[in-house]
Amino acid sequence: MNKLFFFIVMLMLRSSLLFTQVSITSEGTPPDNSAMLDVKSTDKGFLPPRMTRTQIEAILNPADGLIVYNNTDGKFYAYVASLYSWKEIMYGPGIITPACGSSITKNHVAGNVAPVDKTVTYGTIKDIPGETSKCWITTNLGASHQATAVDDATEASAGWYWQFNRKQGYMHNGTTVIPSWTITSINENSNWLAANDPCTIELGSNWRLPTQTEWTNVDASGGWTDWSGPWNSGLKLHAAGFLFPESGFLGSRGAIGVYWSNSQYNNSNGYYLAFADGNCSVYQGYPKATGSAIRCLRE
Secondary structure, eight states, X not given: OHHHHHHHHHHHHHHHHTXXXXXXXXXXXXXXXXXSEEEOOSSOOOOOOEEOHHHHHTOSSOOTTOEEEETTTTEEEEEEGGGTEEEEEOOOSOOOOOOBTBOEEEEEOBTTTBSSOEEEEEOEEOOBTTBXXXXXXXXXXXXXXXXXXXXXOOHHHHOOEEOTTOOXXXXXXXXXXXXXXXXXXXXOSOOOOGGGOHHHHHHOTTOBOOXXXXXXXHHHHTTOSSTHHHHHSTTOOOOOBEEOXXXXXXXXXXXXXXXXXXXXXXXXXXXXXXXXXTEEEEEEEEETTSEEBOOOEEO
16 A cells, blocks of 8 residues: 555656756756746757758658758758748857867858868867967868878868869869869959858858968968978868869879969969978969869958
């Protein structure tokens, strides 16, 4: 009889808990009187379900007001039953930029900037000699990971290639360039415009390509005389090669590093950082239609 009474009491207590307010916190404080669920933290965030667009569309009978994060386009959506549709939750203009040294994850979507769909986590670093106030990514834009050596010739480490003042990126798998190569010459009087800057478009409004002066500063302050300098720096720059302007053919991956600045030299040529096993400098006269790797920075 006593066991039966104890079981009934515990069942009643368990049932009452199902209808009470809930507080999730590390300090054990009760929930606010107005909240059914009260989550408190000073060092962690709330993470909603994350799905691809296809997975979101496959949800059966979504509840009115259901919220998910679409990791295909990096946006939040809420289901509106009266419209039988998922509606984008619009972002406001405010931006909180993570501290330099934190990693940032970006979902690149194939289109007129990224050549293929890819999710990439970029490391960031500051205090680079010559430009100590800048924050840099530690891999090439579009690279799956940091290179394993200065002469790493893999596509995954190289990332993507861009022509000067063009936002379309190209991937080269060693055999084929993606998308098809169409621009074989560029003749225009312009630096790299912010509207065409892949760093800005893919990473956010605070990010951009380095200027010719910034590359010169890190080259000089780092004492870079050959490819050991950029590789042994915090940037871990490596020989990602380039794409020939006439054809888009891959050249010298694993042997030469060529990185664009956003500064033009003249109508047909731009400034660039280049290095190999016997030299390293910022040069002028690089044809704008050449495809080169890029690094991104922010103030």
